[in-house]
Amino acid sequence: MTAATIVKCPECGGDVELGAGVMVAEIVDCGICSSGLEVVSVDPLILALAPDAEEDWGE
Structure with a gap:
């Protein structure tokens, strides 16, 4: 059994x-x-808004 951690959005x-x-x-x-x-970060556990996916124009 693995322990889950609750963090705030x-x-x-x-x-x-x-x-x-x-x-x-x-x-x-x-x-x-x-x-x-x-x-x-995992120690301490920190969440941030993920960056928007940018289009890849093959560059």
């Missing part, structure tokens, strides 16, 4: 549950507001 303040194996740069979704969130 930086967009809506809702609870986001993350598993024990979460890694920096991982993208997760808030179950309340559906915002894409990026794990920016």
Whole structure:
């Protein structure tokens, strides 16, 4: 059994549950507001709004 950690969504303040194996740069979704969130630190566990996907023009 792995322990889950609850952190607050930086967009809506809702609870986001993350598993024990979460890694920096991982993208997760808030179950309340559906915002894409990026794990920016695991100790302490910090989430930030994920950057918008930019188009790749083959450059």
